[in-house]
Amino acid sequence: MTSTVLVAGATGDLGSRIVRELLGDSAHPDTLVRVLTRPGGGTARAMYAGEDRVDIHEAAYTDEPALVAALSGVDAVISAVSGTATVILDAQRALLAAAVKAGVKRFIPSDYSADYRRVTPGSNRNFELRREFAATLDAAPLRGTSVLNGAFTDMLTGQAPMILFGRRRVLFWSSPDQVLDFTTKDDVARVVALVALDADAPRVVEVSGDRVTARSIAQTLSGLTGTPFTPQWAGTTGTLSTMSKIGRALSKDKNATFPAWQGMQYFVSMFSGEAQLHHVDNERYGPHDWTSVREVVQAHLRRTAVQSA
Numbered sequence: 001m002t003s004t005v006l007v008a009g010a011t012g013d014l015g016s017r018i019v020r021e022l023l024g025d026s027a028h029p030d031t032l033v034r035v036l037t038r039p040g041g042g043t044a045r046a047m048y049a050g051e052d053r054v055d056i057h058e059a060a061y062t063d064e065p066a067l068v069a070a071l072s073g074v075d076a077v078i079s080a081v082s083g084t085a086t087v088i089l090d091a092q093r094a095l096l097a098a099a100v101k102a103g104v105k106r107f108i109p110s111d112y113s114a115d116y117r118r119v120t121p122g123s124n125r126n127f128e129l130r131r132e133f134a135a136t137l138d139a140a141p142l143r144g145t146s147v148l149n150g151a152f153t154d155m156l157t158g159q160a161p162m163i164l165f166g167r168r169r170v171l172f173w174s175s176p177d178q179v180l181d182f183t184t185k186d187d188v189a190r191v192v193a194l195v196a197l198d199a200d201a202p203r204v205v206e207v208s209g210d211r212v213t214a215r216s217i218a219q220t221l222s223g224l225t226g227t228p229f230t231p232q233w234a235g236t237t238g239t240l241s242t243m244s245k246i247g248r249a250l251s252k253d254k255n256a257t258f259p260a261w262q263g264m265q266y267f268v269s270m271f272s273g274e275a276q277l278h279h280v281d282n283e284r285y286g287p288h289d290w291t292s293v294r295e296v297v298q299a300h301l302r303r304t305a306v307q308s309a
């Protein structure tokens with residue numbers, strides 16, 4: 001059966017991967033994609049103009065009639081927008097209200113994170129924005145499905161400074177044996193596309209491409225490099241939380257989406273265990289080769305070896 005899925009934020013990193021999955025083999029070949037983008041950018045046209053099954057709709061999140069028009073005839077909305085309160089709360093609430101008005105049946109919010117539902121109030125700004133939007137979604141007369149996936153594995157070799165490759169250390173806070181959930185962006189995108197086409201998807205779908213600890217990551221790196229990597233205590237989650245509060249108080253741009261202090265908050269939520277996933281269902285959409293932490297760091301080591309050769 002033909003499904004029409006609207007993707008908001010389809011010009012972004014995760015959003016573009018989701019569109020690729022909706023057009024690829026894991027989705028039904030009749031799936032139609034609507035890309036919702038804010039006016040004036042031109043990026044969506046540059047990315048999708050040649051795709052037969054993609055329609056581009058430009059609308060500001062403050063323009064309700066334009067949003068409702070873009071959403072009419074849509075079966076499911078995927079939000080992959082990124083930002084702080086003005087995006088996660090204001091833009092997503094406008095999108096949700098328009099979806100309800102247009103008679104859309106299903107909505108997937110831009111969560112794609114560790115489990116934000118039980119984190120201590122004041123401990124993680126980005127998680128608490130998701131929790132606040134989830135309350136709005138819960139009260140809406142349509143079906144919401146959140147995809148929770150832990151941290152993006154890709155960040156281990158980029159923005160998340162947990163592995164000190166040069167110093168052969170893997171940082172941990174409080175415990176080197178705390179289980180940490182990681183899933184690659186591509187694996188998350190596949191699940192999101194499948195959730196959008198799954199009329200029976202529950203309120204939350206949890207996946208974890210790999211479950212590791214600081215200790216197991218150090219062992220993996222020792223094996224891959226042939227030189228010992230050791231777990232390095234970097235403090236407790238309590239001290240990290242205090243540092244993030246100081247960083248936040250001193251920060252100039254309070255609305256940056258991923259400032260360093262928010263990265264610290266992410267580690268606090270993960271290493272305290274508060275954001276660990278407890279209902280992982282990796283089999284929901286059948287067998288899949290989830291990309292492991294080992295594969296991601298191995299690819300990184302190969303790239304850096306080539307660059308330094």
Ligand SMILES: NC(=O)c1ccc[n+]([C@@H]2O[C@H](COP(=O)([O-])OP(=O)(O)OC[C@H]3O[C@@H](n4cnc5c(N)ncnc54)[C@H](OP(=O)(O)O)[C@@H]3O)[C@@H](O)[C@H]2O)c1
Nearest residue numbers: 009011012013014037038081082091110112113150151152
């Ligand atoms: N679990 C993790 O470790 C992790 C890591 C990174 C990101 N994430 C999450 O994944 C999701 C997608 O992130 P991403 O990195 O793919 O995002 P991104 O590349 O920064 O972009 C997402 C899209 O959001 C739209 N957008 C930007 N500012 C907006 C605004 N003010 N109002 C409305 N729309 C706006 C843009 O689309 P248009 O310009 O086309 O409108 C943009 O292409 C977010 O929820 C993010 O927090 C999770």
